[in-house]
Amino acid sequence: MKLKINTILVLLFVGAIGCSTIKLGIPDQFKQQATEMHVKGLNGFTINQTLEFGNYNTSIIKNDWVFTREKTGHAWDLNAEGRILKMFNVDNLNKRTRSNTKYQYSLYGDGLESKIFCLEDKKLTESEIKTNNKWLGDFSQTRNYNYTFSAAILPLVQNFDDPWQVLLYNRYDAKRDTAKRFFDLPYIEEEGYAKNGDETITIRTIRTKNGTTAQGRDVNFPVKMPAGYELRIDDGVIGIIDTYDNNIWIYNDLDKETKLIVASISSAILLRKLGTVGTIE
Template sequence: MKRIIYISTLFVIVLTSCTTVKLAVPEQFSSQSTSMHVKGLNGWMVNQKLSFGNYYTSAVKRGWNVSSTGTDRPSGVTTEDRLLKMFNVEKSNVTLNQKNKYQFTVQDGNQSAEVFCIEKVTKEQLVVKTNTWWGDTHQTKNYQYSFSAAILPLKVKEDAPWQLVLYNNYDRNKDTAHHFFDLPYLEEEGYITNGTETIHIKPLRIQQFVRKDGREAKFPVRMMSGYELRIDDGVVGIIDSFDNNIWMYNELDSDTKLLLAAVSSALMLRKIQDTIH
């Protein structure tokens, strides 16, 4: 795998029309890279296939998207619970579990790789039922999202499989967000490794954007807009989740490009939102 040295500069979001939002990739990277628009993410999901550049996937085979919700058994009735009950207010702790899995093959006409994916989320919430026109309120106490994938290059010479891991964890007791527009504190990490080499996955959250008239402005909070794929301190790929584009550094070898195509496809095909809301 060829090492790339490139230090990321400022990313911004560009509003190109009333409905189009795209990530403005720094010229230092875009001038040495190729942008590919991903087709197949929207519309009919049966026999879904993706295509971008000279890459294309087989029909995505999905398992059941399984969800379950359970109310935690209270450890005891507190004075607060008794007072709330007097006003017909009920408080309970609810745990939501969700799991999704899918698999596909990605190829470029010469090489191919099998990709097996699974994502899970567990969310613990405090639910307060007021039994009035105010409705119910929900407060997230803990949240864990994990995504993993096994990527197996199909070659005559057997290569070690690649493992993709992406997760984030939210614990309200550790949250440092104190203002309305503060983002919650998340513990997060993402990487792809074959045991010898590692590519890091860095979430891109953008607050600054450019209006249609060219003026700069800011969103109230940083918006999740995609991912950087990094080798050491160098960016080798960018996933633009706003405009469904994938950028790849031109000087990569074909094996690494196929790996980035598999990683990008796997991340874009997820069905569970990795957010605490």
Template sequence: MRTLLYIFCLLILPAGCAAVQPALSISNSENLETFAVKGRQGILINQELEFGEFETSKVKRSWTKGGNSRLQVPVGDAGTTGYPDLPSLNYIDRNQTFHFQMKDSTGQESDVYAASEFSSEDLQLEERSSVLEEILGFSLKSENFFYLQIFLNKNLQPWQLILDNEAAQVFPGKYRGILVLDENTYYSLEPISKVQGKKGPKSLLLGSIGYEIFNSRNHSIAAVSLVDNGKVYFNTNDPEERFLLANLCAALLLQENISEE
């Protein structure tokens, strides 16, 4: 998918991606912090990502064991109204999975598990309907999903994301991903389809270059650029929120180079 990002950048800027800066809805916010990402490119053995006050552990690739791996993929509690249970994900390509941990200075810690580049055929759903598409925010016909679990501290219930990479590139103005803990606790991911130009924001001809992240009140509180080494943006001072979103941004950055190995 990174190849697509470079193509989009070359279409809009003769100089390539180096000068691309995302046009965020919070670009003029006095509280906006921008952090360059270290460790995304180069030799990926024992890879670690670092930005701002956050750093991942060494990233473990192919963390699923055995041949025909079976991951539990519930979205919300099974009994929660409006959030159906996804019983499992049959996933064979172990090369497209990764796991990392993160800690911060306040004592927070996390375990993050992800599976990338799988199709709708790998999802074992009790039903396939437009209701599922509306709630989960993805097309059941996609060939390029990204699934994420973030376990924070001692919590047994993970934050979860199923991201339709194809929809984010083909329909960036309409698609929204959702990082969800339960029915009332979630964040939405809006594909970034505009860049900063000399005369203001300029729309990309195709696709998106990252995600702007909104809370349940539709306030933009973070963003991640997936161009080159990547950048992470924070518009919140809440330590717990920053830590959660740091894990999310790190996972999105790692997804972009997992197929490069």
């Protein structure tokens, strides 16, 4: 897949500029009115895992196992192309994979608490070409990809206890892919929001060629890569999730109850196991 190749190119590019941590470039106007918080606890073992960022910390995160089911079948009897491949001892296979997991925890900050329950589900269909030739090797291509992340956030706050529903969804269909050139990224349908009945926070994927090092040096990538999310109410950005460096930015002028919701949404997204921003596998 093009996205895999482009991701490798970016990693090589990052390696070429040294071992510095790459951060999402935040617009100066927002940076001056927001607080950056680095999230500790995302890397390493998930046993007794907790997170800390800014004034926030979590309970021990209860992680479920990742359950994966695979089904592989021959496609040669379904289409003419597959039958021709079979004549040359080439196996054309359909591989279907479905994975899901869940996790839950509590988030504390500014004297407030929220309970967060998260579910992930991923469905992947691939075509696998097995040439049975050590010189040619095997090939695979994604045909369909569906990823859904959903969460329920329950603020334990007096007069602010309406539950929030969070949804992130992206879908790829090879038949509808508009990417033609080598550096084009695949076309992905996506949607993201958090709702509590009265209010809606739009969650928008950030794709950029720009980043900064820990020393503040600008970095330009060869392609636009998914780098995080914007959280927006109407036309205003109230939060940014930097998935490059695991940072959360929250707009300063929000009340502490709304900040708790932004922190809850952001931490839940960063804890995902099956889905990364805009990814096709």
